[in-house]
Amino acid sequence: MSFSQARWVRGDNVLEPSLFEIGRAEGGTVVAEPEEELVSLLGGIERIIPGNLIRKELKLPGLSEPEVARHFNHLAQMNYGVDSGPYWLGSCTMKYTPKLVMRVADHQALRDMHPYSPEELTEGLLSILYELQEMLSKITGLPHYTLQPAAGAQGEFVGTLIIRKKISDLGERRDEMLIPETAHGSNFASAAMAGFRVVRIPPSEEGTIDMSALKASISERTAGIMITNPNTLGIFEDRMVEISELIHANGGYVYYDGANLNAIMGWVKLSDIGVDVAHLNIHKTFSAPHGGGGPGAGAVGVVDQLKDYLPVPIIVRDGERYKLSYDLPKSIGKVRMFYGNVGVLIKAWAYLKMLGSEGVRESAAISVLNANYVRKKLMNSGFEVPYGRNRPCKHEFVISLAKIKKETGVRALDFSKALIDEGLHPPTMYFPQIVQECLMIEPTESDSIAELDRYVGAMIKIKEKAYERPEEIINAPKRAAITRIDESFANKVLWLSWKIYEKSRGQEELNR
Numbered sequence: 257m258s259f260s261q262a263r264w265v266r267g268d269n270v271l272e273p274s275l276f277e278i279g280r281a282e283g284g285t286v287v288a289e290p291e292e293e294l295v296s297l298l299g300g301i302e303r304i305i306p307g308n309l310i311r312k313e314l315k316l317p318g319l320s321e322p323e324v325a326r327h328f329n330h331l332a333q334m335n336y337g338v339d340s341g342p343y344w345l346g347s348c349t350m351k352y353t354p355k356l357v358m359r360v361a362d363h364q365a366l367r368d369m370h371p372y373s374p375e376e377l378t379e380g381l382l383s384i385l386y387e388l389q390e391m392l393s394k395i396t397g398l399p400h401y402t403l404q405p406a407a408g409a410q411g412e413f414v415g416t417l418i419i420r421k422k423i424s425d426l427g428e429r430r431d432e433m434l435i436p437e438t439a440h441g442s443n444f445a446s447a448a449m450a451g452f453r454v455v456r457i458p459p460s461e462e463g464t465i466d467m468s469a470l471k472a473s474i475s476e477r478t479a480g481i482m483i484t485n486p487n488t489l490g491i492f493e494d495r496m497v498e499i500s501e502l503i504h505a506n507g508g509y510v511y512y513d514g515a516n517l518n519a520i521m522g523w524v525k526l527s528d529i530g531v532d533v534a535h536l537n538i539h540k541t542f543s544a545p546h547g548g549g550g551p552g553a554g555a556v557g558v559v560d561q562l563k564d565y566l567p568v569p570i571i572v573r574d575g576e577r578y579k580l581s582y583d584l585p586k587s588i589g590k591v592r593m594f595y596g597n598v599g600v601l602i603k604a605w606a607y608l609k610m611l612g613s614e615g616v617r618e619s620a621a622i623s624v625l626n627a628n629y630v631r632k633k634l635m636n637s638g639f640e641v642p643y644g645r646n647r648p649c650k651h652e653f654v655i656s657l658a659k660i661k662k663e664t665g666v667r668a669l670d671f672s673k674a675l676i677d678e679g680l681h682p683p684t685m686y687f688p689q690i691v692q693e694c695l696m697i698e699p700t701e702s703d704s705i706a707e708l709d710r711y712v713g714a715m716i717k718i719k720e721k722a723y724e725r726p727e728e729i730i731n732a733p734k735r736a737a738i739t740r741i742d743e744s745f746a747n748k749v750l751w752l753s754w755k756i757y758e759k760s761r762g763q764e765e766l767n768r
């Protein structure tokens with residue numbers, strides 16, 4: 257048994273109870289009567305906080321410090337992160353975050369800075385953010401940036417709002433956004449939220465944009481196109497320049513979804529392929545752990561003609577001084593409190609400083625090499641690649657298990673669950689939606705060839721088992737604390753606190 261599997265044995269179907277379940281009632285109630293000394297020091301707490309709002313007791317469970325420490329340690333051991341093993345979540349670019357990066361982000365001077373600190377006291381931080389913007393400009397060729405959006409999806413919303421405001425300033429009535437069917441779901445949502453009607457463009461047999469469908473969709477109502485390149489099939493849209501020229505000639509704008517920039521950073525400049533607005537998923541491309549849905553950061557870059565529309569405030573530099581400026585009359589407004597998820601931005605800055613220009617290029621190249629290595633090995637072992645079989649992929653690729661399902665009854669979901677028993681995190685499933693029973697695999701540049709081989713070995717083993725003993729796959733995982741969750745139920749009935757959980761426990765049975 258390999259080392260990384262041992263953790264699961266320890267966690268074998270053992271659920272960690274909550275602190276309230278393991279805590280004892282006695283000794284757990286803290287009576288918080290303000291001490292005399294403190295009261296006089298503060299000039300009487302009750303003069304500051306109304307009496308009815310002062311808590312008299314905190315209902316904390318009675319626990320010793322080691323019990324609390326062990327509880328959180330157990331939870332951490334049940335979790336699976338990039339530091340536990342390969343985490344090939346396609347499109348999400350779960351790359352390893354170097355410990356040095358975490359150390360920089362955890363520097364006391366940065367960590368302890370209060371969001372309300374005046375600008376004069378935060379110029380050091382502003383200079384870091386300003387330099388990050390400059391580095392992003394160098395990588396993408398887009399001269400102006402905001403770092404405010406909290407994630408890629410919010411970046412899309414900001415970008416599409418910028419396009420909409422520019423169009424309305426020009427007095428035009430363009431209200432349609434073209435989006436390829438391979439795009440991430442958030443593209444459709446962002447365009448709709450920004451007030452556009454979405455026009456879907458189907459893929460060609462090669463998995464790239466169908467040019468005749470595109471041409472047929474362009475009209476005087478076209479505001480622009482949202483394009484992911486390489487797309488979510490991991491295929492480079494090699495007619496991107498032609499696509500941009502078509503959109504521009506028609507008076508529209510090209511939006512670039514930068515979630516897949518990891519494949520091409522340092523190799524292709526967005527400004528050279530006709531991009532007008534782009535979001536970069538800072539938390540994907542430039543390290544920063546982002547499991548469990550956050551935190552993220554979605555920097556948005558624009559060309560000169562759109563710079564007046566960026567969200568306020570923007571960071572301005574005046575010699576050696578840095579400040580935040582709200583002097584941008586055409587701005588779409590403020591989109592996030594304070595100045596974005598600064599901790600994530602600092603990690604990206606440290607990461608890029610570590611890599612340098614050559615490192616950026618090299619990491620993109622290795623991510624593409626790794627993906628092609630794994631793809632080729634899986635193809636040679638009988639896994640089906642539905643699109644772009646005959647050309648290399650970029651940093652990720654999509655396989656379809658439709659044939660395996662037909663012959664064995666094992667679905668992509670079951671396959672993924674079986675990977676958990678192999679000590680591996682499952683890849684992205686059922687996305688993009690145009691591929692039946694798909695797994696979307698993105699090894700990133702972080703994993704060694706030994707890890708790539710281990711993953712491929714596990715995939716082959718599960719496939720063989722699917723034909724020999726499918727029930728084992730259908731009942732996987734055996735070696736995890738959490739096995740099969742009713743995700744739609746969990747999403748519909750949220751238990752966000754212990755009290756709600758207690759209350760809805762009976763309800764759960766009724767609902768089922």
Ligand SMILES: *Cc1c(COP(=O)(O)O)cnc(C)c1O
Pocket residue numbers: 347348407408409410439440442443484488513515516537552553554
């Ligand atoms: C992740 C992703 C997004 C959305 O980014 P978030 O940071 O998760 O909001 C958009 N497009 C693609 C292709 C993605 O992979």
